[in-house]
Amino acid sequence: GESVGLHLPTLSVQEGDNSIINCAYSNSASDYFIWYKQESGKGPQFIIDIRSNMDKRQGQRVTVLLNKTVKHLSLQIAATQPGDSAVYFCAENTSGYALNFGKGTSLLVTP
Amino acid sequence: GAVVSQHPSRVICKSGTSVKIECRSLDFQATTMFWYRQFPKQSLMLMATSNEGSKATYEQGVEKDKFLINHASLTLSTLTVTSAHPEDSSFYICSARLALAKNIQYFGAGTRLSVL
Numbered sequence: 590g591e592s593v594g595l596h597l598p599t600l601s602v603q604e605g606d607n608s609i610i611n612c613a614y615s616n617s618a619s620d621y622f623i624w625y626k627q628e629s630g631k632g633p634q635f636i637i638d639i640r641s642n643m644d645k646r647q648g649q650r651v652t653v654l655l656n657k658t659v660k661h662l663s664l665q666i667a668a669t670q671p672g673d674s675a676v677y678f679c680a681e682n683t684s685g686y687a688l689n690f691g692k693g694t695s696l697l698v699t700p
Numbered sequence: 701g702a703v704v705s706q707h708p709s710r711v712i713c714k715s716g717t718s719v720k721i722e723c724r725s726l727d728f729q730a731t732t733m734f735w736y737r738q739f740p741k742q743s744l745m746l747m748a749t750s751n752e753g754s755k756a757t758y759e760q761g762v763e764k765d766k767f768l769i770n771h772a773s774l775t776l777s778t779l780t781v782t783s784a785h786p787e788d789s790s791f792y793i794c795s796a797r798l799a800l801a802k803n804i805q806y807f808g809a810g811t812r813l814s815v816l
Contacts, residue, residue: 597741625807630791631809632704632706632808632809633744633793633807635806678744682803685749685757686732686749688734688746688795688805689746690736690743690744690745691743693742
């Protein structure tokens with residue numbers, strides 16, 4: 590049977606390398622997606638968003654890619670730094686404007 | 701960006717007592733606030749949607765009589781955990797949606813509730 594208590598997938602990268610975090614979303618009708626960063630004991634922090642009429646959006650050191658065909662979202666972080674170590678969540682909007690969060694990926698940046 | 705203040709950041713209480721958590725939008729009006737719960741190493745799960753001046757909408761499986769939500773003004777929503785039990789121990793996070801920017805939500809720093 591399933592284990593109780595989910596284990597967050599972990600991505601370990603070396604400082605200076607690029608990181609790619611992936612997310613699969615469930616609702617084909619979702620038209621807005623957001624990536625959040627959450628540090629231990631803190632609330633989610635907005636990183637970047639993208640609307641469904643786009644397939645790529647760039648920010649400072651971050652890029653979000655959206656593939657609506659396979660309902661896949663990715664976050665690319667360039668030149669990863671120790672301060673980037675955190676848990677990253679993708680989120681899709683719902684009809685009531687609440688957010689449906691993905692399971693999260695723990696990013697660990699090693700020196 | 702807009703600031704959402706959540707208080708207290710941490711609370712420890714005895715089983716059977718009630719705990720109130722406040723969520724304030726400091727520099728904007730929030731017609732809608734959301735309450736999430738997060739267990740260790742898990743994602744955020746929506747508990748309820750709180751609209752100013754009306755009753756909150758609860759997600760399936762969330763007891764409305766146990767988790768009382770009040771949204772009396774455009775800048776304040778409160779979550780009261782009534783008769784708390786150890787299984788209610790969790791990280792509770794609120795977010796506020798800008799009235800004129802429907803898709804943008806700002807999150808509070810969260811409240812760590814520990815019920816003994």
